[in-house]
Amino acid sequence: xxxxxxxxxxxxxxxxxxxxxxxxxxxxxxxxxxxxxxxxxxxxxxxxxxxxxxxxxxxxxxxxxxxxxxxxxxxxxxxxxxxxxxxxxxxxxxxxxxxxxxxxxxxxxxxxxxxxxxxxxxxxxxxxxxxxxxxxxxxxxxxxxxxxxxxxxxxxxxxxxxxxxxxxxxxxxxxxxxxxxxxxxxxxxxxxxxxxxxxxxxxxxxxxxxxxxxxxxxxxxxxxxxxxxxxxxxxxxxxxxxxxxxxxxxxxxxxxxxxxxxxxxxxxxxxxxxxxxxxxxxxxxxxxxxxxxxxxxxxxxxxxxxxxxxxxxxxxxxxxxxxxxxxxxxxxxxxxxxxxxxxxxxxxxxxxxxxxxxxxxxxxxxxxxxxxxxxxxxxxxxxxxxxxxxxxxxxxxxxxxxxxxxxxxxxxxxxxxxxxxxxxxxxxxxxxxxx
Amino acid sequence: xxxxxxxxxxxxxxxxxxxxxxxxxxxxxxxxxxxxxxxxxxxxxxxxxxxxxxxxxxxxxxxxxxxxxxxxxxxxxxxxxxxxxxxxxxxxxxxxxxxxxxxxxxxxxxxxxxxxxxxxxxxxxxxxxxxxxxxxxxxxxxxxxxxxxxxxxxxxxxxxxxxxxxxxxxxxxxxxxxxxxxxxxxxxxxxxxxxxxxxxxxxxxxxxxxxxxxxxxxxxxxxxxxxxxxxxxxxxxxxxxxxxxxxxxxxxxxxxxxxxxxxxxxxxxxxxxxxxxxxxxxxxxxxxxxxxxxxxxxxxxxxxxxxxxxxxxxxxxxxxxxxxxxxxxxxxxxxxxxxxxxxxxxxxxxxxxxxxxxxxxxxxxxxxxxxxxxxxxxxxxxxxxxxxxxxxxxxxxxxxxxxxxxxxxxxxxxxxxxxxxxxxxxxxxxxxxxx
Numbered sequence: 001x002x003x004x005x006x007x008x009x010x011x012x013x014x015x016x017x018x019x020x021x022x023x024x025x026x027x028x029x030x031x032x033x034x035x036x037x038x039x040x041x042x043x044x045x046x047x048x049x050x051x052x053x054x055x056x057x058x059x060x061x062x063x064x065x066x067x068x069x070x071x072x073x074x075x076x077x078x079x080x081x082x083x084x085x086x087x088x089x090x091x092x093x094x095x096x097x098x099x100x101x102x103x104x105x106x107x108x109x110x111x112x113x114x115x116x117x118x119x120x121x122x123x124x125x126x127x128x129x130x131x132x133x134x135x136x137x138x139x140x141x142x143x144x145x146x147x148x149x150x151x152x153x154x155x156x157x158x159x160x161x162x163x164x165x166x167x168x169x170x171x172x173x174x175x176x177x178x179x180x181x182x183x184x185x186x187x188x189x190x191x192x193x194x195x196x197x198x199x200x201x202x203x204x205x206x207x208x209x210x211x212x213x214x215x216x217x218x219x220x221x222x223x224x225x226x227x228x229x230x231x232x233x234x235x236x237x238x239x240x241x242x243x244x245x246x247x248x249x250x251x252x253x254x255x256x257x258x259x260x261x262x263x264x265x266x267x268x269x270x271x272x273x274x275x276x277x278x279x280x281x282x283x284x285x286x287x288x289x290x291x292x293x294x295x296x297x298x299x300x301x302x303x304x305x306x307x308x309x310x311x312x313x314x315x316x317x318x319x320x321x322x323x324x325x326x327x328x329x330x331x332x333x334x335x336x337x338x339x340x341x342x343x344x345x346x347x348x349x350x351x352x353x354x355x356x357x358x359x360x361x362x363x364x365x366x367x368x369x370x371x372x373x374x375x376x377x378x379x380x381x382x383x384x385x386x387x388x389x390x391x392x393x394x395x396x397x398x399x400x401x402x403x404x405x406x407x408x409x410x411x412x413x414x415x416x417x418x419x420x421x422x423x424x425x426x427x428x429x430x431x432x433x434x435x
Numbered sequence: 436x437x438x439x440x441x442x443x444x445x446x447x448x449x450x451x452x453x454x455x456x457x458x459x460x461x462x463x464x465x466x467x468x469x470x471x472x473x474x475x476x477x478x479x480x481x482x483x484x485x486x487x488x489x490x491x492x493x494x495x496x497x498x499x500x501x502x503x504x505x506x507x508x509x510x511x512x513x514x515x516x517x518x519x520x521x522x523x524x525x526x527x528x529x530x531x532x533x534x535x536x537x538x539x540x541x542x543x544x545x546x547x548x549x550x551x552x553x554x555x556x557x558x559x560x561x562x563x564x565x566x567x568x569x570x571x572x573x574x575x576x577x578x579x580x581x582x583x584x585x586x587x588x589x590x591x592x593x594x595x596x597x598x599x600x601x602x603x604x605x606x607x608x609x610x611x612x613x614x615x616x617x618x619x620x621x622x623x624x625x626x627x628x629x630x631x632x633x634x635x636x637x638x639x640x641x642x643x644x645x646x647x648x649x650x651x652x653x654x655x656x657x658x659x660x661x662x663x664x665x666x667x668x669x670x671x672x673x674x675x676x677x678x679x680x681x682x683x684x685x686x687x688x689x690x691x692x693x694x695x696x697x698x699x700x701x702x703x704x705x706x707x708x709x710x711x712x713x714x715x716x717x718x719x720x721x722x723x724x725x726x727x728x729x730x731x732x733x734x735x736x737x738x739x740x741x742x743x744x745x746x747x748x749x750x751x752x753x754x755x756x757x758x759x760x761x762x763x764x765x766x767x768x769x770x771x772x773x774x775x776x777x778x779x780x781x782x783x784x785x786x787x788x789x790x791x792x793x794x795x796x797x798x799x800x801x802x803x804x805x806x807x808x809x810x811x812x813x814x815x816x817x818x819x820x821x822x823x824x825x826x827x828x829x830x831x832x833x834x835x836x837x838x839x840x841x842x843x844x845x846x847x848x849x850x851x852x853x854x855x856x857x858x859x860x861x862x863x864x865x866x867x868x869x870x
Contacts, residue, residue, distance in 0.1 A: 068663055069666040070668070089663065090633075132727075132730075133678075135674070135677075135678025135742050136677075138743065139667045139671050140662060141667070197662055197663040198525075199662055199674065202798070202811070205809075206723070209807075221803060223802075226634075227632055227633070228631055229665075231576065231631070231632035233504065233505070236574050239573055242569075243569045288569075292566065292569055308570075363633070367658075368656060372653060
């Protein structure tokens with residue numbers, strides 16, 4: 001099966017993509033193209049800017065700096081973008097609800113427009129929207145922009161497509177750490193935007209919002225961030241706002257069972273979800289005032305890893321982040337080196353029947369609460385072929401006895417069916433609407 | 436006069452600083468040091484990370500990517516950092532109010548702690564705070580972090596320092612485009628944080644907030660962004676969320692009168708503000724739904740410049756962003772090429788008695804309003820030796836007849852006295868407290 005298509009650019013160059021531990025390069029990795037194509041763009045706006053970009057790049061010694069803007073990810077392919085690529089420096093998660101009167105036909109037209117606009121944006125071209133481009137992203141390259149579309153449970157009734165609703169979209173069970181805000185949860189449609197440049201990400205958000213006018217309106221929006229490319233000397237697993245290395249045990253594309261765990265197989269149910277995936281979103285606020293009062297050694301026990309470098313507590317001083325966790329290991333005193341309620345034990349695949357999901361999250365900070373604590377934490381995004389075998393069993397175990405959970409509040413939750421990628425000339429969700 | 440000190444690092448390397456049109460390199464430019472010093476750091480946390488950083492950099496071919504993290508700006512110097520350097524990709528603006536019972540002594544102690552923490556953070560070292568470091572910035576270099584401190588009008592009464600309050604801190608006059616929210620305006624103390632990496636900026640914010648506990652609490656906080664380093668092939672003047680190039684006419688450090696316009700001279704009043712500056716902040720919401728309905732040609736008339744490249748409308752097709760604006764120029768039809776109410780005419784220094792301020796702003800986007808419009812715009816930050824000769828006369832003229840004003844709402848406003856930089860071993864504001 002050909003899993004990835006090359007993009008339409010006439011100028012593929014070497015990729016500037018670092019080999020991030022959270023999403024290493026592998027044979028099935030989505031093709032990342034180095035340069036936004038200047039060919040084929042015309043007119044004012046990004047066409048002109050694309051030309052200027054190419055000219056400047058030719059006139060000056062190429063620098064890795066310039067590749068931050070020039071990194072381009074293909075929109076068309078077997079899978080949608082924004083799943084297996086390393087998470088970008090900026091992310092926007094938006095849910096839309098269909099407006100009254102919008103049904104299957106209008107939704108299909110919207111997905112067709114959204115796909116066309118997203119494809120152009122990701123190529124660094126002027127988006128062919130119904131309104132003139134805003135110009136916000138002029139001068140900048142696509143900056144690793146990805147746009148990903150999904151369908152929520154409520155979408156199917158509203159569009160007369162209930163017979164096609166995946167069983168996997170059943171509501172997630174309640175968990176004891178939940179303090180969910182329904183207004184910031186769920187939604188008919190989901191758009192995930194990621195880019196390594198904030199104006200590029202906002203430009204895409206605004207272009208897609210404008211394209212939805214008359215069909216769907218924003219239900220909620222969350223924005224988050226990750227490390228900027230190049231902020232660390234070498235790519236590293238992300239650190240969250242608790243200061244912990246987070247994502248070490250993420251499945252890797254080189255794993256034999258990666259595709260099976262993350263993507264819906266051809267021949268699965270429903271058929272239109274073949275090569276798609278399910279995204280679980282949780283807005284997880286961190287109780288940082290409480291967490292930061294915990295002494296370092298106790299923080300490490302809560303996680304089961306050293307804070308400085310992520311090495312498991314079962315490893316000796318020479319351990320590193322990638323040293324396998326020895327869940328049976330004991331200290332000289334005979335205690336479990338990784339405590340019974342340590343986060344790394346509770347989430348270990350071997351204690352969860354091999355459940356695994358691909359986490360691709362963003363940190364967030366939305367100002368301060370009335371008590372002075374930062375409203376900050378993790379926009380947790382997990383990808384799996386089946387939430388009942390990915391997120392749900394792990395969260396159930398966390399709910400029963402995870403030392404970390406008392407420092408977290410799950411404040412919003414959503415689950416979306418993310419279909420496979422669009423073929424060239426096609427659009428995301430086409431097999432649902434036209435199948 | 437020695438205007439800048441070198442920082443304490445033993446390892447200055449070449450700067451990765453691009454020559455941005457908004458803040459070009461010049462003889463008085465603050466020294467930007469390439470690498471965070473690994474020497475002198477010890478223990479867990481950033482000490483260890485600093486060492487790893489240096490090791491990795493030596494083991495791998497140096498890339499410009501790595502310099503994003505390694506860019507270091509000196510904390511100590513004649514002026515505070517965060518004024519003349521190119522604006523970073525991420526910015527946080529925070530006002531603090533002193534808590535009941537905190538007076539001059541407590542405020543001086545806070546500024547001493549803040550200065551010590553800011554100096555360490557900007558050097559990429561573990562901040563010597565009262566609490567253990569959060570670890571959020573582990574692995575990353577300082578990423579061009581700057582921290583800047585200022586005093587608001589209310590600070591002086593609350594600390595018994597009314598006799599030392601600068602006359603320049605008189606409240607700004609009201610303007611007709613004002614729709615100011617007092618809760619998001621003013622404040623006793625101001626902290627400006629900028630960095631090219633979001634976790635590094637949040638780490639600094641959290642470290643400074645924790646250091647203030649018991650003395651001052653957050654009054655308001657705003658977060659914004661600019662282009663990421665390397666998103667454009669060559670450094671360019673920023674583009675705002677209206678898609679306009681914004682900042683072309685900023686004074687340059689190479690201008691003969693730059694220092695006189697931006698910084699309070701030695702011998703000025705009050706004496707403790709020598710080498711300081713005044714910061715005017717305006718949270719300017721853009722009415723993007725209205726603006727984007729305006730056809731391109733009319734948008735260009737409102738500004739007086741071409742949207743694509745920023746060339747003045749008085750220039751021909753070969754004009755560029757840096758072509759001088761010809762305010763008297765006429766079209767073939769005899770019309771003024773730059774309209775009477777064009778923004779570029781109203782703000783032109785030659786129509787404002789030479790008034791000039793150094794603008795160093797961030798874009799912002801705080802979700803959506805109830806009507807579906809993005810709550811987005813500009814965190815306008817202007818620096819000048821005297822607000823009555825910088826911001827105020829320009830804003831008065833804009834208020835009377837600027838075509839752009841009807842697309843803007845000023846929603847918050849503040850004015851802070853930003854003293855000169857701290858000497859090594861000293862702290863910001865020392866001359867106020869001990870003078």
